[in-house]
Each structure stands twice: as C-alpha cells, then as structure tokens.
Amino acid sequence: MAEIGTLADAVGELIADGDVVALEGFTHLIPTAAGHEIIRQGRRDLTLVRMTPDIVYDQLIGAGCARKLVFSWGGNPGVGSLHRFRDAVQNSWPVPLEIEEHSHAGMANRYVAGASGLPFAVLRGYVGTDLPSVTATIKPITCPFTGEELTAVPALNPDVTVIHAQRADRDGNVQLWGLLGVQKEAVLAARRSLVTVEEVVDELTPVPGAIVLPSWAVTKVAEVPGGAHPSYAQGYSERDNAYYAAWDPISRDREEFANWLREVREEVPA
C-alpha cells in the first residue's frame, strides 16, 4: 500500500546519498517539483537515470547532486543544449559527471527488463554505431534458435523511481493518461517509488487512455499540484514553453544558475 504524505517527507525517506534515482517523464508529466526537493535536501553522489534528461536534470547536475548520468538524449527540447550538463561533462563543474550513454530503444528495454525481473533485454540496436565502444553495458547475444546475433543490455533497477501523475485515490492507487512514456516500467523496475500527483481524489473514474498503477506497486504518493511544471499534466495544465526558453540563458551562466539555485533552496517545500 502506498503511503500518502508530503513531498519533503517522501523524498527524505526514500532517497539517500549515493542512490540510483530515476525521475522519468517523456516531455509530459516530468516530476520537476520532486527534483527541486532533492536539490533542497542536498542529496549527493546520485546516479541519475533518465531517457530524456532535460531541465530538471540540468538543475540537479548543476546543483552538484549527481556523480553519474545514465541516459539516451540530454537536451532542452525545442530549445537546445543543457548547459549545466555540458559544463559538468566538459569541465567537471561543479563536480565530475560520469556518463553511461544508450539509445532510447536500449534505455526503454533496460527498464522493461527491470520491470520484468530479468537481468537483461534483447533488441536490434546500436549496430554499426560507436556507442558500444564507449558504453560497457551493450553486448552481443546470439539467438539459440536461429544463430542470429542481436544486442543485449542489462536491466535498470533504480533504488528509487519518481514520476508525476494526474491523480491518486486515497488508497494510493495512481492514474495517469496522455503520453505515458516509460513511467510504468520505471516504477515497476525500482526498489522504491514516489509518485507526485496533481490531486488526490475519492475515486479514480475511468479515463480513456489511462493506466492505473495499483497502490501495492507504489511506495509513496504526494499531492503536488503543478508538480510537473514547466512540463504539463494532460487535463490539468499546459506546457510552459516560455520557461524552457528562459532556462537557456540561466543555464548558460554559472552565476545566473547560482541565483536560480539560491531561490529554489529558499522555496518552501510542497
């Protein structure tokens, strides 16, 4: 049964220094508020996992929370580069950032394997690319029936996965809809999970395209309206495209970023 509580308590109880943490969300339903709470609580040495690290990961990296990033596409979607990410990779600022780089297909299948209790996944992937030469977690595997060679990637099993969803009921059952990304797999692959939701309701009325994560598959739920801003929650909010654009100049400059960081640290947690 998922416990319903505050974001600050949930992050404090679930996420420790050195953990492997996935904040998932494929442009939609990105758990930004939870990321900011991780920054406020000063977590360090995290291995951050995400298919599409964008602004919130740029912020976590710039704040020095991460020692490693496992990912397949890091950028500010529709705008350009992640400058804190670049600064960490190119200049080790504020701390060095190790990277483990995959493709989307590889990352998605790593979560699928993790959710399935398997140690690895098989795909047609990476063939001919330079990725296997820089990423140790890509290996060949031979089909025992046809002899064909394919690619194997190891399961991802984060210590904690954090996602944002539209709703939960008072028992902690979680409902989300619209673009679903890899959130279900990321939650099921994780040892512990936190779901921030737009609202806690009495009953999860059916919604076309919605999936439900039963309460017993989730560790904690926190009600954080707008917790996906600047991304959006379909049916609740619109994507704040201006914020994505505004992030570019902030992240380009260490001092601007420091100012932003100070403000976030002073915010009262949700």
Next chain:
Amino acid sequence: MAEIGTLADAVGELIADGDVVALEGFTHLIPTAAGHEIIRQGRRDLTLVRMTPDIVYDQLIGAGCARKLVFSWGGNPGVGSLHRFRDAVQNSWPVPLEIEEHSHAGMANRYVAGASGLPFAVLRGYVGTDLPSVTATIKPITCPFTGEELTAVPALNPDVTVIHAQRADRDGNVQLWGLLGVQKEAVLAARRSLVTVEEVVDELTPVPGAIVLPSWAVTKVAEVPGGAHPSYAQGYSERDNAYYAAWDPISRDREEFANWLREVREEVPA
C-alpha cells in the same frame, strides 16, 4: 490500410492449406465465426496456434483442419476437457495431431518476440518442469552480464492471425476493450491479419481501457456481429455459458459432432 469486406472473402483470401494460423482471444473476444468459416472452406493441414484453445479449436480439430497445435492450455473453460482435441491426440481422429506445448508465459513471450521483430524471447520459465523434455522450442540462455541462466523461446510469427474486436471505423482502424489477452501481439506478430468486428462505425469514440490497432497494421476487417459467440464482446454481448456446457456432450461423441459439423457447413457464411 485494412480492407473491409466479407468474412468469407477474407478467410478465402488470407488463409491457405498448410498455413500457421492463430485465432486469439483469452476467453473474451474469441473469433469463433471466423473459425467456422475456416471449417466451411475446408482448410487442411493448418498449424493452429493459440494460448487457450477452447471450443472453436476443438471444432477445427474435429473437422480435420489441423495437423499441429501450438498451445499452452487446452480446455473447455469452466466445463472440462476438449474431447475432439483428446480424440485427435489419443486416437489420431480424424487425423493425427502433432502438438507443441508451452506455458502461458512462454506463449505470451513468443508472441511478444514475434510482434517485436526478434527471433526469440527470454523469460524465467519452465524451470524444473518436464516441458523442455517434450518441447524442442524451449532452450537455456545465459545473461551476458550476470552469467545467470534463463529460458529462451522462439518468436511466433503466424502466417495469419484472426481476432475479434468490438469496432472498426470505415478506414479499418480497430478498437477493442475489456480483457485484451494477447491479441495485439498476435496481430503484430503475423504476416497477415483478419479482424472480425461487432460493428463498423463512422468514428471510434474513446473508450476507457480501449486500445486501437491502426488500419495499416491490419490486413482485413469483416463486420460479423456476434462473431465471438459463445464467448462475448464486452459492451455488446454476454458469455453464453450454456453453450460451453452444451458443447461437452456434443464433443464427447463422434456422431454428435458429425451432426454439428454438418450444420455448420450448411450455414450461410456471415
């Protein structure tokens, strides 16, 4: 783009003697009418594939359409055995029936591999059982990262998959809801596909829990109201439990079955 036409034309054009054919449906949405049309058209030497062969497969087997059955559970759900299936296995009547036997987890993953364009799937399955000693399509595979031994099963790629769904629109997009079974995977794994539907509508309005198979992923659609009888189509019909019970005495007796078969052969096709 799926072509919309009659059941008789679709079966005639898509299914040939000797084909590997899957009629899928997990108790819900079983494409029985299509099975009867296969009987009427006198197909022979089919390899029939299905996780849960039940009455319609008993009928196809009794009619002599099949030379092989690939399956994981064959029975009359809630009633008992499939007597035509038993008669074929135990007495080669009316023709010998080869069997390739798996578990549900294995069959489901074989379809998943087929739908994914992979030659095999990996699972934790069959360990300690006698199934690998009688089924050649179960092999060990070693994780290239952990060294752990798991089980591999080859992809299923039927020549034709037939399913029943609630609705299609006039472009041939198919919508189904309720228990989804393995139908999406079975269609995507197949070279050709036929979907019988309760009705063809102008627009597929959203339904909670529904999935849509785009027209370009389906070969043919035929409107066959009640085509899942005696199983059911959620939102359209109820399961005819009496028919399942009534099948038992018919199937126990070769002569009773022959009478049934004569009637089906004389039916006007949908």
Next chain:
Amino acid sequence: MTYTSDEMMAVAAARALSGRQRVFVGIGLPSTAANLARRTHAPDLVLVYESGTLGSKPDRLPASIGDGILAETADAVISVPEVFNYWLQPGRIDVGFLGAAQLDRFGNINTTVIGGDYHHPKVRLPGAGGAPEIAASCREVYVVVRQTSRSFVERVDFVTSFGHGTGKGDRERLGLRGAGPTLVITDLGVFRPDPDTSELVLTDLHEGVALDDVRAATGWDVKVAPELGRTPPPTAEELSALRALKEASK
C-alpha cells in the same frame, strides 16, 4: 448446518488467505476459495487473474478466468504478456493459488498427461496454462485439490509445475525464487511440506474425516504431523457466503 466435503475444502482454503495478500488465482477451486475469503474475513485481498486483471472484486464467482466481471471490477486491466512479465515474474505476488489433476508427495503438479507416455497418453489433460511460472515465481504456492489415491500420487506422471522436486533443496538448486507449495488443502485435510525433507505431511484433518480416510486417498505412505490439527467445520456465515457466491454465478 450440513455441508459437503467440497464446501469444507473451499472454506479451509479461504481461511488460508488473509490481509492484503496479493493472490494469483487459478480458476475453479482456487477462485472459489479466494473469492470466499474476500467476501468473509479478508476483504482487502488483491486478486490477480492471468487474463490480465489486477485487483478484481467480483460479487459472484467468475465462470472462467476471462469472465467480464473480472475486468469490470478490476483496479487495472492489462495484457496477458504484461501480467506474466511485469507482475508475476518479478515476484510481486504473495500467493499462487493453484489446482491440480495430479499432485505428488513433494508437491509437484501434473495437469498435462496421465498414463502412457507423453505422445500416447492415457488421458490428455489441458496442459500448463500459467501454472509453471506461478509455481516458480510466487512467494508461496497453495494447492487446492480433491484427494483420491489417483490424484495424490508418489510421483506425478509429468511435472507440469515444479513443487519441491525430489525433496529439500531442489528449488534452491534450480534458482527458483519462491518457496513453492507451502500448503495443500484437500477435501479431507491440510498438508504442509516437512521443513527438513519437503515431503507433504498431513497437518490437519477436516472435521468428520478419519485418518484412515486420508491414508486410503493417498498414493504414498503418508506421514502425519506429531500434533495433528482439526479443521473447524464451516461456520454458518462462511457457508452462507459460499452458497451466495455460487448462487449469484448461476
């Protein structure tokens, strides 16, 4: 109230479930017992069916694992591949609740063939279904089976679902994660694996059943626990709930 031995079995099986256990429910006797438990002392049980429903709350007995009521009352409806890969395989289920055509001294289950050889069986049974992986992956397995000397045998003709193999340690050697069959409930009594040998031992006799009845209906020289328990008969509440469930499903 009078009751049948099948009713006693269903009630005893229902009593084995409790709290918020996640139960992977086979159709037939297991489904009857699990639904009875949910309607009596264990309303928070989470029923998972292989047809792809999580948290089904049917108010009558489903006619099959694909009964529409399972989907209509579920917390979530998922595909069949998903139920096996995301929910069963990783060990998220507490109890796998299975039936059996044949069960042996070490809790191995046969639902495939009886007599003859595999290719020329005396009786061809339905086959494995979800059972092999349910028996492998759930934390524990409970088996509900009507007991006769033909169904309760020294060694199954075919191992469809692995129990304790040939005895203690076999599961660990094979890398199976769940504990395997920890409880077998029949129409005569209750069996549990011996902690040292994993052989099924009679631990409880149902009310009104004699030890000799069990011996006669067991195909091996059955061992009896030093402190043999007695299953209390069904209560009036249990019986009426069971009968109401069955009545509603007609």
Next chain:
Amino acid sequence: MTYTSDEMMAVAAARALSGRQRVFVGIGLPSTAANLARRTHAPDLVLVYESGTLGSKPDRLPASIGDGILAETADAVISVPEVFNYWLQPGRIDVGFLGAAQLDRFGNINTTVIGGDYHHPKVRLPGAGGAPEIAASCREVYVVVRQTSRSFVERVDFVTSFGHGTGKGDRERLGLRGAGPTLVITDLGVFRPDPDTSELVLTDLHEGVALDDVRAATGWDVKVAPELGRTPPPTAEELSALRALKEASK
C-alpha cells in the same frame, strides 16, 4: 513570394513524403517538414513520434516530441517501449525522418560529441535518442540538415546513427534491414547515395543556389550527379501552409 533557405529546405523535405507513408518523425526540421507535407500534398501520411503516438494529426507544429497535441490527435497512444519494440524494430515504418548535428560523406550521423575525444569532447551534443534504431529499422531514412563545411564532413567524429558506414555493402554485412539514408535534404540542395558506392552525391540544387555554394559548404570533395536537378522554389501555397503551421505553434 520571397522565402528563406530554411523554408526552401522544409518545403523540399516535405515534397519527399507522399501517400500513406508511415513516417517516424524526429523533432525540429523533420517534424516541420512532415507536418507541412500532411497539410499540403500528403494528407494521409501517418506520423509516428517516439513519445508514443501513432497517426498524430497536429494542426500546429508540436513544440517537442512530447507536445500534448500529438497524443490528443493520435489514432493510438502507446508506451515508449512499445513504440520502439512493436512498431519501429520490426520494420513497420517506411521513412525515418532525422536531423543531424554532423553528417558525413556516407550518411553516418553524429549527435553525440564533436571534437576532442568522447570523454573530453569539445562540444557535448544531446546524444542518440531514438535515432540509431530509426536509422537501422526504417525502410528508408531521410535526413534534413542545415549544411555547412562543419556539419557536412568527410567522417563524423562519432557514429551515433549508422548510415552507409564506409560505403556500399556495409549495411548488408551488419545485417541491417532498412536501406539507410536514401535522401539528404539541406538548405542548399538534395543528396542521394551513389548506387555503386553509397557516397552522398549532389543530385539537386535548390533554386538560387550555386554549385560553388554547395562545394564551400561540404567538407569533402563533393561529387555531382551527371544530370543535376533544380528544386523548384516553394509555391505560394506551400509557403503559406508552412507559415501558418509555424504561426499556430507560437
């Protein structure tokens, strides 16, 4: 009507799509072109986005691959694992429509690092995203890229997505099923792989562009097709559709 070279590129790219092609659409230039095609001469195009939408029909340019309008107007919304495993990997997509930070003479794509080595790059780019498997699995790949001598290079610094490797036959040797990049559209012209060598050859110049402009913006000694075509300038209809799409997305 006057137009920019970017508009010419978008229009030329849009014209490459037709009928009911299934197009796996990268964000940015490819998405602009695919949506323009759907709004002009190819209304039946099936747009697939890696965020998990099949058959999106947006009436403005999506701001990102996760723009809500892609889900709201789709025939089906599916999970990200599903889009890669069930729809891309088996070869169901006709055209993979990709951008590139760096593209080489044999159509290999780099979106990972430029300069230095991988661990100490001069410029760290976003990385692979879906591109490696899009480039591998689609029947054909079209690349849309602004052409400069820095982006159009003899050999990419890092092969993020495999094109034709070092030349003819490399894809077959690796067992790749799709044909790889068959068309490259830039702001200056159109390139196609030579049927014998798979080297990218200039086959069309956009209206108003000189051959020397292309030579100056190509990092290798570019070959020119014997019959060099001329891309007709954007029509008024194309331009107004393109501008309306962009306007609506503001």
